Amino acid sequence: MSNRVIYAIYNDDDILMDAVKKTRAAHHHIEEVFTPFPVHGLDKAMGLAPTRLAICAFIYGLCGLSFGTWMMNFIMIQDWPQDIGGKPSFSYIDNMPAFVPIMFEETVFFAAHLMVITFYMRSRLWPFKEAENPDVRTTDDHFLMEVAVNNNEEELISFFEGTGAVEVKVIDKH
């Protein structure tokens, strides 16, 4: 069974948005849309679920805060509570204002870096990764919608030609 898909190519983001809405209304399953730049509202039009990256970042931030707190408490209070310039090292709260800059930076550091790494992993991005451009023009000035074909090739081709596509291709995907 060959795995055939349609590549409908557009050269304007407004036409693309209309085409996406029409395709969704006609209940054709959109596999992927490739654009050279972020098209505002495209995710909503495609019906993609909202990202949970911000929730991850919040949790990572809490981890960073805990780490910073634990680290300063262990080093400065538990392990070797020296008198450094008269700073009170009897308990964590006594000397806490001095630790706040570190706690803050750890929070930001963890939240930012772990969120970025999460993003890379979820979007499968890494150095030497093979690029997945279906058509080189999609990084420059063309927009491409990929739709799976299920024995309805003729119908799909005429459908996409009606949506203002500048080019409609049927491709065998391996």
Added chain:
Amino acid sequence: MYTFSSKLKTFSFVLMAVGLLGIGYGFLTAPKDIQDVEKILAADAHGSHHEASSESEGAHAVSAEAKVKAEHTEHLTHVLHQLENKPWSALYVACIFFMLLSMGTLVFYAIQQVAQAGWSPVLFRVMQGITAYLPVGSVIFFVFLVLCGLHFNHLFIWLDPEVVAHDKIIANKAGYLNFPFWIVRAAIFLLGWNAYRYFSRKNCLAQDESDDNSFYKKNFNISAMFLVFFIVTESIMSWDWIMSIDPHWSSTLFGWYVFASFFVSGITMIAMVTVYLKSRGYLENVNTSHIHDLAKFMFGISVFWTYLWFSQFMLIWYANIPEEITYFVTRIQVYNLPFFGAVVMNFLFPVLILINTDFKRITWILVMAGIVILLGHYVDFFNMIMPGTVGGSWFIGISEIASVSFFLGLFIFVVFSALTKVPLLPKRNPYIEESKHFHY
């Protein structure tokens, strides 16, 4: 056009009446002499009046017995002054809080004009309504300052020639801290701010009826000039009206700190009034995106306030220089709960609740966060003023609550009366169409 609901009007009158009664009660029950104080202290046996000895240096070398008696009398006099100050301070905190709150709104409004913000023009009339309190609040505040100068109270100890004569530190500052200069500065600041408010509103209304954008451009220019004038006067205002309560202490970022406090209160008040008017169906062009933007400002400026609060505290705590640290020693030892409670109310609570995008659009969450922020910044002003005027004799009792109630009632009455005067939607602001369709 907005019509002032009779319920809200009655509510504001009740607040004012209750407030006036409570304020009167506070003044009537304040002790008149040290005999009264002795009775109060005896009844209050667990009394926690153990703050550092007063600054007067008039102790004479006498026999031990007489010395103990003199110290007792001195202590009673000290407490008497604090208790006499209490109803005045309560009034002062509420008065300056509401006046500066409408100033915060005015500054936000000026920034929106100058930044040519595309989202906020539908809220301009709400902001102008809130700043309508400014002239009323300024007059009351100015009268209060004059009363201080006429020695009706001892809020500003440097206004007392007796104190200045015995206090070299204050005497050295007399070139700046003297009544005529101080009151003239206050008059100039208040006149300048009110003039901007008056002309900005006038131009905004004239723009509605005009057929070109000249009034809009005029408003742009005066807003830019106002912001320059404001940032200079705001800094001086914070030294004059708040920092000079503790004339032995100084802090360089104090002006910014005070600004952040009333700026976030002003933005929160815009959000509260907007949400109220929206819920009554008066602001058809305001959508959840506008509310969301206001909530983001509440969130962001709350964090900014905390940043300044902590920077001021941590720098002084870290270096621990005796001249400066006393300011925080009093606050931590005598005002522990209000001092740290303000951080919880103004930072922890809003940050945890307003960090969520969806929450920023939910009315009841926003109202709850707004109430906590406004109360928190009242406490913040309380913390700035009370320790220098009433010290250990502080309490949030009838005087304090009544003062807030009176000024809140007055605020509601003035603001919502002003909102009835003009349509709630500016007609021909160049950005009004964009603002109507603002979507985030």
